[in-house]
Amino acid sequence: MRLRFPIRVARLAALxxxxxxxxxxxxxxxxxxxxxxxxxWESGAMRFAGPxxxxxxxxxxxxxxxxxxxxxxxxxxxxxxxxxxRLYVRRSSRRQGVGRALVRAIVAEARAGGWxxxxxxxxxxxxxxxxxxxxLRAVGEASATHVMPLRPAxxxxx
Numbered sequence: 283m284r285l286r287f288p289i290r291v292a293r294l295a296a297l298x299x300x301x302x303x304x305x306x307x308x309x310x311x312x313x314x315x316x317x318x319x320x321x322x323w324e325s326g327a328m329r330f331a332g333p334x335x336x337x338x339x340x341x342x343x344x345x346x347x348x349x350x351x352x353x354x355x356x357x358x359x360x361x362x363x364x365x366x367x368r369l370y371v372r373r374s375s376r377r378q379g380v381g382r383a384l385v386r387a388i389v390a391e392a393r394a395g396g397w398x399x400x401x402x403x404x405x406x407x408x409x410x411x412x413x414x415x416x417x418l419r420a421v422g423e424a425s426a427t428h429v430m431p432l433r434p435a436x437x438x439x440x
Contacts, residue, residue, distance in 0.1 A: 287342040289380055291387045294330075294337045297323055300346030307372050316349070319368045328353065334364065334395030338387045340371070340380045347375040350384040352391050355401050357425035362398030365426075369402075385415045393432050401426040 297320065305316040322328035330337035330351045340348040348371035355365035366388055371381045392400045401420065404412050404427045413419070417428035 287345075289347070289378075289383045290341045291338055291383050292341065293387075293391075294339050294349075298339050298346055299344070301349075304346050304349065304370065304372055307374075308370050311373055313370060315368050316370055319349070319351075328367075334392070334397060336388070336391045337368075338384055338391075340384050342375070347372050347380045348384055350381075350388055352388045352395075352400075355426075358401060359424075364392045364395070364397035364400050364432075366400055366402040381411060382415060389416075389430065389432070397432055399432055400430045402428050404428060 301316075301320070305320060308314070308316040319328075330353060332354060335351070335353045337349065337351040339346055340350075348369070350369035351367045353365050353367055355363040357365070366385070369381065369384060369388075371384070389400060400417075401423065402412060402417065403425055409419075409427065412428045415430075417430045420426040420429045423429060
């Protein structure tokens with residue numbers, strides 16, 4: 283399916299209209315990440331509202347095509363690491379720039395928030411996508427498959 287409208291990425295303050303359909307698509311795709319997002323949102327456990335955090339939606343017209351978020355990375359040692367979370371693109375909208383547009387918005391927000399690096403734990407099938415977006419394979423990093431340096435490290439820091 284070719285998109286009839288340009289992709290628009292917007293920062294979200296609530297789960298958007300179309301979330302239920304997107305979550306159903308994720309479930310049919312064998313992914314629970316949007317169900318977890320919904321549970322965390324409803325419980326207040328994660329609302330992407332902390333300093334430097336954000337949730338983004340990708341739209342074509344009014345249709346929700348994908349979601350992705352940015353939070354402080356709770357698994358990273360030390361300070362300065364953010365985490366790309368809950369990135370999902372509707373199956374019929376893949377390979378059309380939707381995921382890349384979401385990642386660009388998340389990276390821009392992470393840089394603006396002053397994060398030193400952005401980490402993600404991706405399934406093996408998504409490794410090529412993340413690497414094409416500029417992520418590097420994480421070596422010796424717990425709970426992450428990929429990392430993207432966002433600013434130069436201070437002298438003497440790993």
